[in-house]
Amino acid sequence: MHExxxxxxxxxxxAPAEPLSHGLKQxxxxxxxxxxxxxxxxxxxxxxxxxxxxxxxxxxxxxxxALAMLVMRMLGEMSAAMPASGSFSVHAERxxxxxxxxxxxxxxxFLLVVVLAVEATAAAQIAHGWVPGVEPWAWVLLFMVxxxxxxxxxxxxxxxxxxxxxxxxxxxxxxxLVLGGLAVFGLLPDTDxxxxxxxxxxxxxxxxxxxxxxxxxxxxxFAFGGLEVVTIAAAETDDPARAVGRAVRSAVVRxxxxxxxxxxxxxxxxxxxxxxxxxxxxxxxLDAIGVPSAGQIMNIVVxxxxxxxxxxxxxxxxRMIFSLAERGEAPRGLLKxxxxxxxxxxxxxxxxxxxxxxxxxxxxxSVLLNLLWPDTVFLYMLNSVGAVLLFVWTLIAASQLRLRxxxxxxxxxxxxxxxxxxxxxxxxxxxxxxxxxxxxxxxDAARPQVLWSAGxxxxxxLVAVGREWRERRARRAPSALTDR
Numbered sequence: 001m002h003e004x005x006x007x008x009x010x011x012x013x014x015a016p017a018e019p020l021s022h023g024l025k026q027x028x029x030x031x032x033x034x035x036x037x038x039x040x041x042x043x044x045x046x047x048x049x050x051x052x053x054x055x056x057x058x059x060x061x062x063x064x065x066a067l068a069m070l071v072m073r074m075l076g077e078m079s080a081a082m083p084a085s086g087s088f089s090v091h092a093e094r095x096x097x098x099x100x101x102x103x104x105x106x107x108x109x110f111l112l113v114v115v116l117a118v119e120a121t122a123a124a125q126i127a128h129g130w131v132p133g134v135e136p137w138a139w140v141l142l143f144m145v146x147x148x149x150x151x152x153x154x155x156x157x158x159x160x161x162x163x164x165x166x167x168x169x170x171x172x173x174x175x176x177l178v179l180g181g182l183a184v185f186g187l188l189p190d191t192d193x194x195x196x197x198x199x200x201x202x203x204x205x206x207x208x209x210x211x212x213x214x215x216x217x218x219x220x221x222f223a224f225g226g227l228e229v230v231t232i233a234a235a236e237t238d239d240p241a242r243a244v245g246r247a248v249r250s251a252v253v254r255x256x257x258x259x260x261x262x263x264x265x266x267x268x269x270x271x272x273x274x275x276x277x278x279x280x281x282x283x284x285x286l287d288a289i290g291v292p293s294a295g296q297i298m299n300i301v302v303x304x305x306x307x308x309x310x311x312x313x314x315x316x317x318x319r320m321i322f323s324l325a326e327r328g329e330a331p332r333g334l335l336k337x338x339x340x341x342x343x344x345x346x347x348x349x350x351x352x353x354x355x356x357x358x359x360x361x362x363x364x365x366s367v368l369l370n371l372l373w374p375d376t377v378f379l380y381m382l383n384s385v386g387a388v389l390l391f392v393w394t395l396i397a398a399s400q401l402r403l404r405x406x407x408x409x410x411x412x413x414x415x416x417x418x419x420x421x422x423x424x425x426x427x428x429x430x431x432x433x434x435x436x437x438x439x440x441x442x443x444d445a446a447r448p449q450v451l452w453s454a455g456x457x458x459x460x461x462l463v464a465v466g467r468e469w470r471e472r473r474a475r476r477a478p479s480a481l482t483d484r
Contacts, residue, residue, distance in 0.1 A: 020085060020155070020235065020236050020319075020322075020337065020350070020351075020352065021154065021155050021156075021236060021350050021351060022236055022237060022238050023154055023155040023156035023159065023236060024155055024156065024158075024159045024233055024234075024236045024237045024243075025156075025159065025237070026237065026243055026246065026247075027163060028156075028159030028160070028162065028163050028233070029230060029233055029234060029237060029243050029244070029246075029247040030246065030247050030250055030251070031162065031163045031166040031167060031170070032159075032162050032163075032166060032229065032230055032233055032247070032312070033227065033230045033247040033248065033250065033251030033255075034166055034170050034250070034251055034254055034255065037068075037223065037224050037225065037226040037227050037255055038166070038169040038170065038173065038255070038258065038305065039169075039223070039226070039305040039306065039308070039309045040119075040122065040302050040305050040306055040309070041220075041222065041223035042223055042259060042262070043280055043282055043298065043301060043302050043305060044279075044280045044302060045219070045220070045223060046220065046223070046262075046263065046266075046281055047275050047276060047279050047280060047281045048219050049061075049216045049219040049220045050216075050263070050266065050267065050272050050275040050281055051272075051275055051276065052208065052212055052215040052216055052219060053208065053212040053213050053215060053216030053219075054202070054203060054204075054205070054206065054207035054208060054212060054267070054272040055198070055199045055205045055206075055207075055267040055272050056205055056206045056207075056208075056212060056213045056216065057216050057220070057263050057267060057272075058260055058263045058264050058267065059213050059216075060213050060214075060216030060217045060219070060220055061216075061220055061259050061260050061263050062256075062260055063213070063217050064217050064220050064221040064223075064224060065224060065255070065256040065259055065260065066256075067221065067224075067393075067429060067432050067433065067436075068221075068224035068227065068255075069253075069256060070419075070420075070425055070426075070428075070429040071227075071393045071396055071397065071429060072227050072228075072230075072248055072251070073248065073417075073419050073420060074396055074397055074400035074419050074426060074429070075087070075088055075091075075228065075231050075248070075396050075400075076231065076244055076245060076247075076248030076249075076417050077400060077404065077415065077417050077418055077419050078091045078396075078399065078400055078403055079091075079231040079234055079240075079241075079244045079248075080240075080241045080242075080244050080245045080248075080414075080415075080416045080417040081241070081403075081407055081411070081414040081415055081416065081417075082094070082403075082414070083231075083234055083235050083240030083241055083244060084235055084323065085232060085235040085236070085319045085320075085322060085323045085326075086101070086105060086232070086319070086320060086322075086323025086324065086326070086327070087228065087231040087232045087234075087235075087320075087323075088104060088108075088228065088231070088392065088395070088396045088399065089101045089102075089104050089105030089108065089320060089323060089324065090323060090327070091396070091399045091400070091403060092104045092105075092395050092396075092398075092399045093327065094399075094403060095398070095399035095400075095401075095402035095403045096395075096398065096399060096402065098327075098329070098464070098468060099461065099464040099465055099468055100395060100399070101327065101329065102324070102329045102460075102463075102464040102467070103395075103457070103460045103461050103464050104391075104392055104395045105320055105321075105323065105324045105329060106324065106329075106330075106460050107385075107388050107391065107392065107456070107457060107460055108228075108316075108320055108388070108392055109317050109320045109321050109324070109359070110384075110385060110388070110456070111385040111388045111389065111392075112313040112314075112316050112317035112320070112359075113313070113317050113359055113362045113363045113366055114366050114381050114382060114384075114385050115309075115313060115385065116310055116313045116314060116317070116363040116366065116367075117363060117366030117367040117369070117370045117378070118370065118382070119306045119307075119309045119310040119313065120140045120143050120144060120306075120310055120363070120367050121136070121140060121367060121370050121371065122306050123139070123143060123303055123306040123307055123310065124136040124137070124139035124140045124143065126299055126302065126303045126306070127139040127303070129299075136371075137371060140367050140371075143307065143310060144360060144363065144364060144367070147161075147307075147310055147311045147314055148314070148356065148357075148360045150311070151311075151314055151315055151318065151351070151356045151360075152338075152351060152353050152356055152357075153351070154350075154351060155236050155351060158311065158315045159233075161308075161311050162308060162311060162312060165304055165305075165307065165308035165311070166308065168301070168304050169301065169304065169305055169308065170258070172301045173258050173262060176262065176265070176282060176285075176286070177258075177261050177262065177265060179286070179289060179291065180262075180265030180266070180268075180269055180285060180289070181265065183269050183285075183288075183289040184265065184268050184269060188289055188290070189290070190290060191289060191290075194268055194269060196268075198267060198268055198269065198270060198271045198272070199267060199268055201271065202271045202272060202273050207272070214439060215443070217436065217439075218436065218439060218440055218443055218446055221390075221436060222389055223259075224255075224259075225389045226309065226312065227251065227255070228316070228392070229312050229313075229315065229316040230244065230247050230248065230251065231244055231248075232315075232316050232319050232320065233315070233316075233319075234247065235319075236319075241414075241416055242416070244417075245416055245417040248417065249417070262282075265285065266281045266282070266284075266285055269285050269288060269289065270284060270285060270288055280298050280302070282294075282298050283295050283298045286298065314356070314359060314360060314363065317359040317363075318352055318355040318356040318358075318359045318360075319352070319355070321334060321355050321358060321359060322334060322335070322352040322355040325355065333354060334352065334354045334355045334358060335352070335354075336352070336353065336354045337350045337351065337352050337353070338350035338351045338352075338353050366378070366381065369381065380452065383448050383449050383452035383453070384452040384453055384455065384456040385453060385456065386446075386448075386449025386450070386452065386453050387437065387440060387446075387449050387450045387453035387454070388453050388456070388457070390433055390436060390437055391453065391457055393433055394430065394433045394434070397426055397429050397430045397433065398430065400419060400426055401423055401426050401427075401430075404419065404422055404423070404426075405423075437450060
């Protein structure tokens with residue numbers, strides 16, 4: 001599978017036998033699906049959404065979560081039918097052509113390694129607050145080294161890290177939901193029933209109208225990014241098709257419950273006007289119901305969430321660039337795989353160490369840019385990936401629209417997990433994603449992200465089209481000489 005055929009079949013396997021280890025278990029994948037999107041965007045960033053939408057942030061999360069759930073269902077359908085370490089990049093190549101696989105793969109890799117710098121820096125700031133004697137750059141170096149070593153040794157180490165990280169995050173949200181629910185009904189000491197007062201007071205449920213709900217969607221939709229890694233990781237399980245199907249089924253509904261349930265508790269316990277952008281609404285609620293040291297508890301949870309995201313992004317970026325190298329879309333030197341693992345058929349497999357090192361090297365560069373020029377060079381990089389997730393989701397939907405019809409004709413038995421109400425919900429999802437992008441263009445704060453991301457996407461597309469043009473020209477040259 002080192003060179004993709006010009007017209008790949010949607011039913012052909014992803015590879016004769018990928019040389020990666022199959023060290024991930026179902027429990028790893030399930031918890032990765034549950035915890036992969038529970039991060040700082042929820043624990044801290046949700047405050048900005050509440051500030052613009054009020055109690056109606058619940059509706060904003062329902063809309064954004066529904067979009068994410070539909071995209072994951074489509075991605076789960078394709079990954080169960082055609083599991084591959086490149087996931088949606090491989091699917092895009094098979095559905096739309098090499099240009100699509102190349103573009104979405106490199107854009108997603110760039111997104112992950114840039115966001116990795118944000119997560120490492122934010123985690124370092126929290127750690128610096130606990131141990132002021134250690135500079136933030138030293139913490140960043142420590143985090144990067146620890147997770148690089150973990151990702152270089154064996155895939156099961158990544159799985160174990162993510163399993164326990166995700167368990168802590170999921171446990172924290174469950175405890176929050178229980179405490180918040182008890183507070184709403186006045187069942188905690190020194191609390192009175194809240195009732196519907198905070199949902200209907202302070203301007204009502206829609207204090208800023210439906211425009212506030214729309215602004216809330218633009219604020220929170222990116223918090224659902226990260227679920228895609230589940231389908232990348234599924235290729236390193238013993239039974240990828242079954243594993244990804246189970247993970248997607250269990251993850252999407254539960255994540256929607258955690259997100260929407262958390263927001264409902266927050267805006268019910270406290271007036272929405274008590275929340276501030278940049279401050280964790282979870283801390284505000286825990287303080288209000290009398291949980292001691294709520295700020296420090298949430299700092300620990302956010303710290304774990306950031307390290308979890310850093311670990312997952314390093315893993316996802318290394319597998320994506322490895323898959324690109326397999327298909328001839330990245331340097332072939334990245335195909336070197338360590339020994340010591342075993343594939344599902346007993347064949348040797350291992351870790352793509354060069355792909356890990358390439359990803360972490362660019363991650364280190366991103367961190368340096370974030371530390372040295374956070375308001376200039378790194379800000380431009382961050383803006384250039386700001387809307388890439390929506391572009392990736394759009395290509396996932398377009399790929400599923402094309403591949404589903406072909407799979408039904410050529411290999412209907414491979415469709416173990418099916419998209420609901422195909423093709424209608426796929427078209428609805430595409431329309432919703434394009435609508436979010438158009439709304440971002442009308443928003444002064446979001447517009448730069450769309451424009452910079454569109455520029456980065458155009459550049460990658462230009463490279464992809466240029467490569468295909470050169471290859472076609474090279475193939476025609478020998479035939480022209482033969483004709484002479």
